Amino acid sequence: MCAECDTKIPGKASDAFGIPTYDAHTIEEKWQKVWSEENVFATSAVSDKPKKYVLEMFPYPSGDLHMGHARNYTIGDAMARQARMRGFDVLHPMGFDAFGLPAENAAIKHNTQASAWTYKNMDQAIATMRRMGFSYDPNTLIKTCDPEYYKWGQWMFLKMWEKGLAYRATSPVNWCPSCNTVLANEQVVDGKCWRCGSIPQKRELSQWYLRITDYAQELLDGLDNLEGWPESVKQMQRNWIGRSEGAEIKFALAADDGVTPTDRLITVFTTRADTIFGVSFFVLPPESPLAAELVAGTEYEAAYLELKAATERVSSVDRQGSEREKNGVFSGRYVINPLTHKPAPIWIADYILMDYGTGAVMGVPCGDQRDFDFARKYGLPIPPIICEQDDPLYEELKDQKDMVIDNVSWDHAMAAEGYLVQSGEFTGLKGGKHSEAVAAIIEKLEELGIGKETVQFRLRDWLISRQRYWGNPIPMTHCDCCGDVPVPYEELPVQLPASLDLGKGETLAAYAPFYETTCPKCGKPAHRITDTMDTFTCSSWYYLRYCDPHNSELPFAKDKANHWMPVDNYIGGIEHAILHLLYSRFWTRVCRDLGLLNFDEPFTNLLCQGMVKDENGDVMSKSKGNVVPPSSVIEPYGADTMRLAILFIAPPEKDFDWDPKAVAGCNRFLKRAWRTVCTLAQTAKDEPFEIQNASKDSKALWREINRCIQKCTFDFDRMQFNTAIAAIMELANAADDYIAAVPAAERDEALSFICASSLVRALAPICPHWAEELWHEQLGQTTFVYCAPWPDYDEEAAKADEVEIAVQVTGKVRTHIMMPREAAKDELEAAALAAASRWIEGKQVIKVICVPGSLVNIVAK
RNA sequence: GGGAGCGUGGCGGAAUUGGCAGACGCAGUUGACUUAAAAUCAACCGCCCGAAAGGCUUGUGGGUUCGAGUCCCACCGCUCCUACCA
Numbered sequence: 001m002c003a004e005c006d007t008k009i010p011g012k013a014s015d016a017f018g019i020p021t022y023d024a025h026t027i028e029e030k031w032q033k034v035w036s037e038e039n040v041f042a043t044s045a046v047s048d049k050p051k052k053y054v055l056e057m058f059p060y061p062s063g064d065l066h067m068g069h070a071r072n073y074t075i076g077d078a079m080a081r082q083a084r085m086r087g088f089d090v091l092h093p094m095g096f097d098a099f100g101l102p103a104e105n106a107a108i109k110h111n112t113q114a115s116a117w118t119y120k121n122m123d124q125a126i127a128t129m130r131r132m133g134f135s136y137d138p139n140t141l142i143k144t145c146d147p148e149y150y151k152w153g154q155w156m157f158l159k160m161w162e163k164g165l166a167y168r169a170t171s172p173v174n175w176c177p178s179c180n181t182v183l184a185n186e187q188v189v190d191g192k193c194w195r196c197g198s199i200p201q202k203r204e205l206s207q208w209y210l211r212i213t214d215y216a217q218e219l220l221d222g223l224d225n226l227e228g229w230p231e232s233v234k235q236m237q238r239n240w241i242g243r244s245e246g247a248e249i250k251f252a253l254a255a256d257d258g259v260t261p262t263d264r265l266i267t268v269f270t271t272r273a274d275t276i277f278g279v280s281f282f283v284l285p286p287e288s289p290l291a292a293e294l295v296a297g298t299e300y301e302a303a304y305l306e307l308k309a310a311t312e313r314v315s316s317v318d319r320q321g322s323e324r325e326k327n328g329v330f331s332g333r334y335v336i337n338p339l340t341h342k343p344a345p346i347w348i349a350d351y352i353l354m355d356y357g358t359g360a361v362m363g364v365p366c367g368d369q370r371d372f373d374f375a376r377k378y379g380l381p382i383p384p385i386i387c388e389q390d391d392p393l394y395e396e397l398k399d400q401k402d403m404v405i406d407n408v409s410w411d412h413a414m415a416a417e418g419y420l421v422q423s424g425e426f427t428g429l430k431g432g433k434h435s436e437a438v439a440a441i442i443e444k445l446e447e448l449g450i451g452k453e454t455v456q457f458r459l460r461d462w463l464i465s466r467q468r469y470w471g472n473p474i475p476m477t478h479c480d481c482c483g484d485v486p487v488p489y490e491e492l493p494v495q496l497p498a499s500l501d502l503g504k505g506e507t508l509a510a511y512a513p514f515y516e517t518t519c520p521k522c523g524k525p526a527h528r529i530t531d532t533m534d535t536f537t538c539s540s541w542y543y544l545r546y547c548d549p550h551n552s553e554l555p556f557a558k559d560k561a562n563h564w565m566p567v568d569n570y571i572g573g574i575e576h577a578i579l580h581l582l583y584s585r586f587w588t589r590v591c592r593d594l595g596l597l598n599f600d601e602p603f604t605n606l607l608c609q610g611m612v613k614d615e616n617g618d619v620m621s622k623s624k625g626n627v628v629p630p631s632s633v634i635e636p637y638g639a640d641t642m643r644l645a646i647l648f649i650a651p652p653e654k655d656f657d658w659d660p661k662a663v664a665g666c667n668r669f670l671k672r673a674w675r676t677v678c679t680l681a682q683t684a685k686d687e688p689f690e691i692q693n694a695s696k697d698s699k700a701l702w703r704e705i706n707r708c709i710q711k712c713t714f715d716f717d718r719m720q721f722n723t724a725i726a727a728i729m730e731l732a733n734a735a736d737d738y739i740a741a742v743p744a745a746e747r748d749e750a751l752s753f754i755c756a757s758s759l760v761r762a763l764a765p766i767c768p769h770w771a772e773e774l775w776h777e778q779l780g781q782t783t784f785v786y787c788a789p790w791p792d793y794d795e796e797a798a799k800a801d802e803v804e805i806a807v808q809v810t811g812k813v814r815t816h817i818m819m820p821r822e823a824a825k826d827e828l829e830a831a832a833l834a835a836a837s838r839w840i841e842g843k844q845v846i847k848v849i850c851v852p853g854s855l856v857n858i859v860a861k
Numbered sequence: 862g863g864g865a866g867c868g869u870g871g872c873g874g875a876a877u878u879g880g881c882a883g884a885c886g887c888a889g890u891u892g893a894c895u896u897a898a899a900a901u902c903a904a905c906c907g908c909c910c911g912a913a914a915g916g917c918u919u920g921u922g923g924g925u926u927c928g929a930g931u932c933c934c935a936c937c938g939c940u941c942c943u944a945c946c947a
Contacts, residue, residue, distance in 0.1 A: 232942075235865050239943055246947085270947060283947090324945075356946045363947095369862080370945055458946060577942085648886075649873060662873070662887050669886085672901095714877080723875065726885035733885090806881040811928050813881050849927050851880055859927050 018682070020777075022674040024638025027773040032130055040784055041135045044089040046563060052088035053564045054080040055543055055603075057572030057580070058095045058142075061121035062102050065128045067612040067620060067658070068573065070630045074646045075609055075719070076571045077134045081765035082716050084135075085790035091564050092135055093546040095142030096122050099150075099471045099535045101179055101195060107470075107502050114470040115498065118145060128630065132639045133768050135786065140549045144538040145470075149545065151493035152555035153537055154475040156587075158486050159594050161476075165211045168484060172287070172355070173207055173463060174200035181467045182207060184534060185460045186240070186579045194579075202312075207465040208474055208531060212586045216241055216457040218600075219585055228605030230653070233577045240578045242458025245434065246271035247442045248358065249451040251282065251344075254334035259343050261336040266290070269357030269456055272367055273445065274437035277423040278385035280375060280405070281363040282335045282344045283328070285352040286311045288359055291331065294346065300332040304348055311350045326351040326374045338450045339424070339441075349374060357456055365413060367431075372413040381405040386418040386431045397421035398428060462583065464534040469500055469508050471532025479519035479526040488520050494528070508532070539580055540587035543567055543602060554596075561597045569719075570603040571652075577608070607719060610655035612646075617657045628658050640767035641667040647721035647766055670770055673732045673763070677756045679739055681778035684753035691797075697741050698748045703800060704734035705758050709793035712762050721766065728762050735759065753779070758791045806855040807832045809839040813855075825850045832856035 035041065056076035059069055073094075080092035096118075103114035110117065122143060129136065142149055160166040174183045178198040182205060187194040212219075220241045223234045249268055252261035266282075284291040286308040295304040307329050328349030335344055344363070351370055352361050365375035365382040375382050383405045387393045397404060398421050420429050420437050426444075429437035445451025465474070473494040475487040487494055497514050500506045508514050508530040519526035541555065547564040548556040572580075581603070588602040613619055614626040621627065633642040645666040650656035691702060708731035715724035735755050738747070757779055764771035764785045775785035799821055805828065807815045817835045819828060828850050833840070836858055843860040850856050 230866095232865055236942060239864070242946065244946070268947080272947080326945075351945045351947095353946065358947095361947050368947070370947080373945095456946080574941085651874080654874090656873075659873070659887070665887055711877085722873090723885080726875075729885055804881085808881080808928075811926095816881080847927070849880090851928095854880055855928090857880085857927055 019675055019678040022671050022770070024640060024670075024769070028131070028133065028638055028640070028769040031769045031772045032133060035135075035784075035786070036130070036138075038784075039138070040786055041092070041137050042139060043091050043093075043137045044084070047089055049087055049089050051091070051564060052080075052083040052569075053091045053567045054083060054569045055091075055093065055546070055567045055571070057570070057576065058097050058539070058542060059125060060097045060100055060102070061118055061125055063121055064124050065630060067628055067630060068609075069125075070132065070642065071609055071612055071646050071652075072571055072573070073129065073132065073134050074643045075607065075652050075721070076569070077132075078643070078647060078721060078765040079569050079571075079716070079719065081135055081768060081786060082790065084786065085761065085765065085788060087789070091140075091546065092137060093140030093142070093549075094129065094134070094136040095140065095542060095546070096125070096144065097535065097539050097542070098122065098143045098145035099532075099538055101181075101468060101470065104468065104470045104502055111503050113498065114502065115145065118470075119143075131634060132630070132643070135768070140546050142542055142545055142549060144472075144535075144542065147493045147495055148550075148552075149542075150472040150538065152545070153472045153533065153541070154487075154492050154494060155489065156541070156555060156591070156594075157533065157537075158475055158489065158492075160210060160590060161486055163594070165214065165590060166208065167211065168206060168208050170204060170206040172202045173205050175203040175205070176200050179468075182463060182465060184463045184536075186462075186582070187534075207463055208476075208529075208533075209461040209463055210537075210586075212462045212583075213457060213459055215586050215589055216243070216459045217455075218589060219459075219582065222585065222601055226601060226604075226606075229603075230606065230608055233574065233581065233606060233608060236577045237582055240459065240582065244271050244456045244458075246454060246456060247273040247438075247445065247451050248454045249273065249276065249338065249362070249445055251335040251338060251362070254336050254343055256333075258334040259336075266335060266360055267358045268360045268362045269454065270362060271433055272364065272431075272438065273441045273451070274420060274423075274426070274429070274431040274435055275364040275367040275385060276337065276339055276362065276441060277420070277426070278364040278366040278383050279337050279340075279344050279362045280365060280381045280383055281371075282346045283349045283352050283361045283363050283371075283374075284331070284346065285354045285359060286348055286350055287354040288348070290360075291348045294331045294333045295348075298332050300330060303329040304331070307348060307350065324351075326370065326377065328374060328378060330378075338445070338448065345380075347374075347378070347380075355460070356458070367413055369413045372410075382410065383422065384410075384414075385422050386414050386420055389419050394419065394421060462534075462586070464537055465531040466534055467507075467509065467530075468532055469496070469502060471535060472496075472538060473508070474529045474531050474533055476529040477517055477519060477526045478529060479522060479524060481524065482519050482521040482526075484529075485519055485521045485526070491520075496532075536579060536583050537587075540583045541591070543570075543584070544588075544591065544597070556596070558595075558597055562599070565597065566599055566601055567603045569605050569607065571607045571609060573611075574608040581606070607652060609652050610650065613655055613657050615658055615660070617655075620658075633663060637663065637667045638769070640770045641670055644670060644725065644767055648725045649722070651720055651722050669729060669732070670767060672736075673728075673759060674770065674774070676732050676735050676739070677759055677774050678778055680735060680747075680752040680756040681774075683744055683747040683749055684756055684779070685749035686753050686757075686779075687750045689748065689750040689754055694748060694751070695742070695746075697738055698751050701734055701738045701751060701755060703798060704731055705755055706793045706795075706798035707731075709758060709762060709791045710795060710798050713790070713793065716765075724762075725766065728759065731755075731759060731762075761785060761788055761791045764788070803853050805832070805853075807836050808855060808857040809836055810859055811857060814839050821853060823852070825852065828852065828856055832858060 054076050056072050080090055084090045098118050103118045106117045107114040157166055174188050176183055176193040176198050178196045183193060183200055188200055192199055220243055223237055246269055250265040253264040253266055254260060255262050295301045326349055328347045331346040331348055333346045335346055337344055363371045365372040366385050418431055420426050420431050426437055426440055429440060431437040442453050473496060475494045477485050479485055500511060515528045515530050517526050517528045544556050544561050548560040551557055584602050589600060591597050618626060645663040648666055649662050708727045711727040712724045760771045760774045771785045775781045801821055802818050803821050804816050805819050806813050807817060815835050817831050829848050840858060840860045846859045846861055848858050
């Protein structure tokens with residue numbers, strides 16, 4: 001910059017001391033061009049070095065990248081670059097999750113093609129990635145909407161079909177009326193569509209599923225071994241899989257007299273078999289076909305139909321929540337309790353779900369709050385069958401022969417812990433989930449052949465059909481005589497037609513050139529399946545394709561996947577804790593069982609980065625108008641300041657509030673450290689440092705260098721970039737102290753070089769352009785700093801010869817003494833006692849604790 | 862209702878895992894340079910009392926220990942996830 005008029009002076013500006021100005025834009029453009037031309041980010045050749053696969057979750061190209069992407073990719077890029085410097089073979093790829101509904105909506109709005117919109121956005125995102133200096137191998141750039149990629153998704157679908165892992169079924173599904181498609185269970189978030197927030201409707205449709213429930217137990221067990229995953233994510237997956245241990249129990253339907261058991265059995269699932277003596281009613285959901293059958297043609301039918309209609313009118317979001325009042329009607333029929341042989345009335349109620357367990361529940365108001373609420377509302381009995389041992393009720397009821405059927409003083413169900421009463425031979429046993437009472441009663445039921453121990457999962461099969469255009473077509477045909485017939489492998493991929501006019505409302509289902517086909521089996525005219533696959537199928541295996549991105553024979557070669565996988569560091573947002581991360585764990589296991597690879601888990605270490613919020617701690621959003629685009633930092637300060645700020649302001653897993661002042665502070669540091677390196681470079685010589693003859697100042701700086709690199713190396717390993725940067729700042733401060741204290745002519749040339757080169761290399765993964773420029777122009781290096789070795793450190797050299805020892809008297813720091821680092825315990829003790837004489841005078845020293853190199857605690861009374 | 866996590870200066874956050882709390886940075890105060898401002902540089906910067914010596918301090922209360930931000934128990938507060946899942 002010109003000091004007078006603030007315009008930029010072309011060429012290399014420098015100050016009175018011959019130090020060039022730090023001009024971020026010029027050097028960033030310069031090195032981005034060189035890196036690209038020299039193809040320096042190509043994946044390292046497979047060698048005998050250890051491998052490291054660093055992966056950031058690929059973006060959906062909905063526009064340009066935002067701060068969340070910038071943070072995600074900066075973390076990964078720093079990891080990948082440092083791993084390369086540490087001597088790993090590194091795979092660091094990037095691509096795009098390019099199928100999806102926003103492209104269709106944009107195409108309609110702007111009267112263009114979904115593909116055109118998608119490719120344009122991808123180009124823009126690629127340009128921003130380049131401007132950020134990210135080190136992606138361009139050879140791995142996968143776009144999931146390319147036929148070379150989605151062909152293999154279809155291929156794997158067919159393999160799953162052959163193994164029975166893909167199937168078609170008709171069942172009630174979540175239909176989003178705004179997106180005009182069905183949604184997977186995982187995609188109904190808070191009772192709303194995950195994408196648009198509309199409330200899905202239940203529809204009975206024939207849809208395609210992947211059998212993820214076959215892997216429920218394995219997916220659950222696998223979590224225990226994922227030590228590199230955040231506990232919160234593992235817990236979310238555990239909850240989602242939702243394993244419940246319990247029992248299935250058969251209740252006989254009573255004949256019309258209400259007391260005589262018939263042969264017709266109705267099965268319930270319960271986790272609380274111990275409470276079976278407290279069953280005072282029985283409940284079916286309104287959607288239950290059995291419920292409809294029981295009331296058909298009876299006086300109860302009208303009330304039932306009304307309840308059913310009312311339930312259907314209530315949206316699923318309103319039906320959820322325990323606050324909602326429970327509604328039910330009596331069916332007129334009874335079941336017989338298999339242990340008490342007493343009848344219980346069958347009710348039909350809206351708080352029971354058709355698709356969990358067996359779709360029938362035994363009502364135990366004493367042990368379950370929901371059943372309790374329902375019983376109170378409809379005046380059903382609440383027989384006490386469980387209570388605390390110190391409750392007077394316990395003594396009263398434990399030997400009771402005739403059933404006491406209610407205790408009107410109760411206002412809520414009993415807590416889980418308690419002991420059984422009024423429960424026949426089981427009275428006195430401890431009840432609760434997994435209790436001895438549960439075990440005893442299940443044993444009894446099994447003996448009688450009317451029940452068995454069983455495990456229930458909450459996880460449902462993965463519904464992958466989408467009635468949308470911009471996705472991967474399901475490679476199946478339907479023939480009137482042969483049924484569902486797979487498209488032969490040699491005809492893959494089933495190509496998406498490019499010319500669909502979405503603006504005119506054309507859909508795949510109504511587009512004859514797409515759906516008209518012939519049956520691969522019998523050759524007669526047939527109908528192509530027009531559903532496309534959920535985009536989460538595309539993102540469930542992209543990390544495998546990166547290992548072998550151009551394979552035309554297979555999705556990926558087994559040896560390449562086995563070499564690079566699993567991903568060593570996977571970085572992305574917590575919003576994928578269930579959806580993407582669970583699907584990918586499933587898909588990897590399917591690939592394993594198809595013989596495509598040899599491991600179970602795709603991601604060894606997972607880092608969920610926190611959100612980037614605005615200055616007030618609010619989430620950035622277009623509607624709030626508080627979005628800070630990456631360009632607003634890159635333009636004034638450059639990409640290196642942006643990268644430094646993102647990593648320095650907060651640890652990666654925490655949310656961070658955008659603070660423009662702190663960003664300016666990071667830019668200030670880069671400028672200051674630039675001057676520090678340039679100043680050191682003026683007296684630098686690349687030769688070994690001789691510590692023996694070094695001055696006191698030199699020795700101190702040498703120690704700081706080693707301390708900094710040790711700390712930095714440790715912090716990179718645990719991905720705590722904020723403290724790594726703090727250590728680099730400390731070294732820069734120490735170097736400034738050295739420069740201030742020692743005149744240029746007296747500076748140690750070897751040390752000057754080592755210090756400058758350590759600063760440059762330690763910061764290189766974080767601020768690569770800054771480092772590359774100084775590495776070449778100030779330190780005269782000819783290789784790329786990207787390929788330079790990570791600086792070494794000497795643990796011994798990082799320690800001071802003389803250390804300050806804290807002297808405590810009974811746990812309180814009173815004074816400090818300087819001691820040689822290797823001082824023996826008795827020396828330390830003697831020195832400390834002398835130094836602390838003031839505080840221990842007249843007291844008796846009971847004992848002295850010496851922690852070498854740190855402190856002495858004198859316990860005195 | 863169930864689960865997970867967190868609580869440290871004015872702010873973001875450190876603390877080598879039981880050993881000197883507050884690293885590093887932001888903000889702030891004072892000074893230098895400047896006609897002035899910005900930028901830059903230097904010093905200060907948890908709270909209280911004080912002339913000094915000192916005392917207090919990691920949400921609150923208790924415990925273990927020579928020693929606790931860190932471990933244990935109880936409570937208070939916040940955040941996220943999940944939910945008529947039987």
